Amino acid sequence: MKNSWKLATLLCGAVLLTACGSDDNGDTAETGDTDSDSGEVDLVINSFTEELQYPIDVFEERHGVNIDLQIIPGENYVDTLRPALESGSGAPDIFTAEIIYLLDWVEQDYWADLGEFGVEDWSTDYPEYAWELGRDQEGTMKALTWQVTPGGIFYRRSIAKEVFGTDDPDAMAEQFSTMEGLMEAGEQLKQAGYRLFPDEESVSGSPFTMGSNPQPWVDEDENLTMTDERMSYFDYAKELRDNEYTALAPVWSPAWYASFNEPITYNAGWDEMEEDSDGMTEVFGVSLPSWGLPHVLKIDATETAGDWAVTSGPSSYFGGGTWIGVYEGSENKDLAFEFIQMLVNDEEFLTEWVEETGDVLSYTPVMDKISEGYEDEYLGGQNHYDYFLAEAENIDASNVTRYDQRLDQMFGSAVGAYVEGDLSKEEALDSFYAEVQNAYPQINVNQD
Amino acid sequence: MTKNNNRAYFFIAPFVIVFLSFNIYPILLTFYYSLTNYTGMGGIDNADFIGLDNYRRLTQDDFFFQAFFNTLKIWGANFAIQIAIAMGLALLFSDLRLKLRGLNTFRALFFLPNIITIASVALLFSILLDWNYGSLNQMLLNLGLISRPINWLNNPVYAQGWVALIGAWMWFGNTFIILMAGISGIPKDFYEAAFIDGANWWDSFTKITLPQLKPILLYVFITSIIGGLQMFDLPLLLTDGRGAPRGALNTMVIYLYNQGFSYANFGYSATIAYGLFIITIIFSVITFKTIYRSQVKVKNGGKK
Numbered sequence: 035m036k037n038s039w040k041l042a043t044l045l046c047g048a049v050l051l052t053a054c055g056s057d058d059n060g061d062t063a064e065t066g067d068t069d070s071d072s073g074e075v076d077l078v079i080n081s082f083t084e085e086l087q088y089p090i091d092v093f094e095e096r097h098g099v100n101i102d103l104q105i106i107p108g109e110n111y112v113d114t115l116r117p118a119l120e121s122g123s124g125a126p127d128i129f130t131a132e133i134i135y136l137l138d139w140v141e142q143d144y145w146a147d148l149g150e151f152g153v154e155d156w157s158t159d160y161p162e163y164a165w166e167l168g169r170d171q172e173g174t175m176k177a178l179t180w181q182v183t184p185g186g187i188f189y190r191r192s193i194a195k196e197v198f199g200t201d202d203p204d205a206m207a208e209q210f211s212t213m214e215g216l217m218e219a220g221e222q223l224k225q226a227g228y229r230l231f232p233d234e235e236s237v238s239g240s241p242f243t244m245g246s247n248p249q250p251w252v253d254e255d256e257n258l259t260m261t262d263e264r265m266s267y268f269d270y271a272k273e274l275r276d277n278e279y280t281a282l283a284p285v286w287s288p289a290w291y292a293s294f295n296e297p298i299t300y301n302a303g304w305d306e307m308e309e310d311s312d313g314m315t316e317v318f319g320v321s322l323p324s325w326g327l328p329h330v331l332k333i334d335a336t337e338t339a340g341d342w343a344v345t346s347g348p349s350s351y352f353g354g355g356t357w358i359g360v361y362e363g364s365e366n367k368d369l370a371f372e373f374i375q376m377l378v379n380d381e382e383f384l385t386e387w388v389e390e391t392g393d394v395l396s397y398t399p400v401m402d403k404i405s406e407g408y409e410d411e412y413l414g415g416q417n418h419y420d421y422f423l424a425e426a427e428n429i430d431a432s433n434v435t436r437y438d439q440r441l442d443q444m445f446g447s448a449v450g451a452y453v454e455g456d457l458s459k460e461e462a463l464d465s466f467y468a469e470v471q472n473a474y475p476q477i478n479v480n481q482d
Numbered sequence: 483m484t485k486n487n488n489r490a491y492f493f494i495a496p497f498v499i500v501f502l503s504f505n506i507y508p509i510l511l512t513f514y515y516s517l518t519n520y521t522g523m524g525g526i527d528n529a530d531f532i533g534l535d536n537y538r539r540l541t542q543d544d545f546f547f548q549a550f551f552n553t554l555k556i557w558g559a560n561f562a563i564q565i566a567i568a569m570g571l572a573l574l575f576s577d578l579r580l581k582l583r584g585l586n587t588f589r590a591l592f593f594l595p596n597i598i599t600i601a602s603v604a605l606l607f608s609i610l611l612d613w614n615y616g617s618l619n620q621m622l623l624n625l626g627l628i629s630r631p632i633n634w635l636n637n638p639v640y641a642q643g644w645v646a647l648i649g650a651w652m653w654f655g656n657t658f659i660i661l662m663a664g665i666s667g668i669p670k671d672f673y674e675a676a677f678i679d680g681a682n683w684w685d686s687f688t689k690i691t692l693p694q695l696k697p698i699l700l701y702v703f704i705t706s707i708i709g710g711l712q713m714f715d716l717p718l719l720l721t722d723g724r725g726a727p728r729g730a731l732n733t734m735v736i737y738l739y740n741q742g743f744s745y746a747n748f749g750y751s752a753t754i755a756y757g758l759f760i761i762t763i764i765f766s767v768i769t770f771k772t773i774y775r776s777q778v779k780v781k782n783g784g785k786k
Contacts, residue, residue: 138523
């Protein structure tokens with residue numbers, strides 16, 4: 035009997051020890067990265083793409099340091115990194131965040147205050163939205179971005195000339211400046227045997243759902259904003275479907291990619307498929323953010339090279355984006371910041387990088403220089419840098435909320451159910467409100 | 483007096499310590515989370531203790547009930563299809579009169595779908611089932627069986643049916659192997675005796691195979707329902723990850739995951755975990771009661 039008590043105490047002790055042990059781990063890791071002491075690794079960077087490998091190589095060469103880039107696949111990134119950031123155990127020195135959760139993360143103690151390094155002096159060199167999104171509600175600068183990702187409508191010049199009599203981006207922007215205009219263009223294209231877009235996401239996935247009146251989904255008092263433009267989007271989405279303005283090829287599907295190069299089979303050849311009848315259709319354009327040009331079109335739409343142009347839709351929007359900052363508990367903050375400085379604020383390096391990747395960068399001094407007199411052959415001589423930089427200036431960071439991604443998805447599903455004819459407009463709207471309320475009890479969805 | 487026996491504690495200590503720290507501690511911690519409005523960010527210390535509010539919410543949460551019935555529906559359909567196919571095949575391969583060859587080859591073939599990662603399966607089927615460009619609709623259209631493509635994954639009933647069917651396709655091989663093992667454990671004498679007595683196929687199936695197979699069937703049932711209640715990856719990956727179309731593929735674990743990781747309601751998500759835990763216990767109790775009762779019956783029958 036006596037012995038079993040002893041054992042029980044021993045076990046309890048052991049459990050306590052393990053519990054304390056894990057706490058200790060947390061503390062030590064916060065104050066010092068064991069990796070950097072033992073090995074030659076000076077900085078650990080966590081990200082979800084290999085994009086940073088190139089700047090890392092440059093930085094390593096310049097400073098003679100050793101950087102370990104640890105890539106966590108996008109779908110696991112948050113769930114893997116967040117526990118490390120929460121506990122401080124195993125956290126990197128530098129890490130990136132996508133726009134989807136950026137606004138949640140800047141409010142936490144994950145990133146160090148970059149204001150300490152004097153970054154505020156740089157602010158005039160960046161488009162306002164890209165700069166402001168890295169700031170928390172108290173005004174502390176937590177994260178910066180090296181690129182801007184405004185979106186636009188990419189379209190085929192030859193088709194534009196045939197149908198609208200012009201392929202001028204400004205004239206097209208005029209046509210697309212309202213949802214009515216966009217629908218009208220859809221009708222004209224359809225009459226001529228073309229489709230406006232391959233996918234419905236070209237309208238619904240981007241914030242054209244806001245029409246020409248962008249408003250934040252949720253205001254400062256956590257009230258859900260349902261604008262008239264958003265409500266009328268129900269009708270536009272239905273119009274888009276009922277009139278078959280798109281080819282209904284899901285975004286990123288094989289047919290979607292094919293539509294950039296050649297006529298695609300429309301609707302699996304079904305339908306009372308009228309006169310034009312071989313069931314093939316050519317697609318006029320697609321909505322993509324700035325990275326869509328180097329990473330999607332130039333790679334996958336090679337046969338139509340030179341025939342493209344880019345212009346703006348009913349509202350300015352941006353798609354995606356990666357922000358980067360220094361981990362609050364990093365032991366090597368100064369070196370970490372130097373890396374970030376090179377990545378977002380180094381003229382020599384950024385000039386190299388933009389020539390290497392063709393991305394639209396956020397640092398305007400470099401971009402201004404690059405875009406001067408620039409003509410892109412792929413876009414029939416258009417200067418897309420000019421377009422995207424101007425577009426970036428039109429984006430208002432105060433319209434961006436931490437809920438956007440999820441609310442856009444939920445709203446999209448509700449509209450989808452209405453378009454399919456499964457729900458009436460009222461039912462769809464009610465289901466949207468119910469879903470929002472369930473996911474975010476703190477939001478007031480009550481619409482007077 | 484029992485001095486020697488105490489030494490055993492040292493031997494079980496490693497397990498007990500690991501079990502306490504990695505199983506019991508998180509379970510208790512989860513319970514504590516379920517009493518707070520923790521968001522999963524900014525540390526548990528900054529969360530408010532809100533008592534049983536989350537549990538009150540859970541009992542009135544239509545989304546949770548919907549998820550519960552979805553899970554049951556999909557699992558039920560999946561289990562019915564799966565057991566029917568597996569049983570049919572097992573009977574075919576064990577039939578004394580047919581004497582089918584190549585059991586090993588078929589066993590391997592049937593098991594193949596099970597070793598494909600579920601992410602690939604989901605991707606494969608979402609392409610196959612695509613509304614306008616999917617192979618299935620193209621095939622049906624060309625055969626003239628339908629005049630318009632069916633939006634499979636946008637119709638709640640079809641979508642649930644497909645998840646059940648894909649699940650059955652993935653798991654029938656596994657069930658088949660277990661049933662085969664069970665059937666080959668039944669003495670052949672029973673069948674021969676029955677055959678001599680003039681029993682037909684149906685009689686020997688219902689009077690010999692099924693009763694003899696009962697423990698195996700129960701095992702299949704229990705493992706299947708435990709897996710079924712935790713259904714997650716396939717419905718998550720097949721559509722938008724939030725249970726589209728219109729919540730039809732929202733299972734309990736998907737709901738838990740979204741509340742915790744997509745909507746940052748960690749506390750409520752922990753509550754859902756406890757709800758799931760209680761539901762699992764209820765189902766386990768029912769199942770064990772059923773086993774227990776059937777044993778009692780046999781005993782009574784024996785006495786008489």
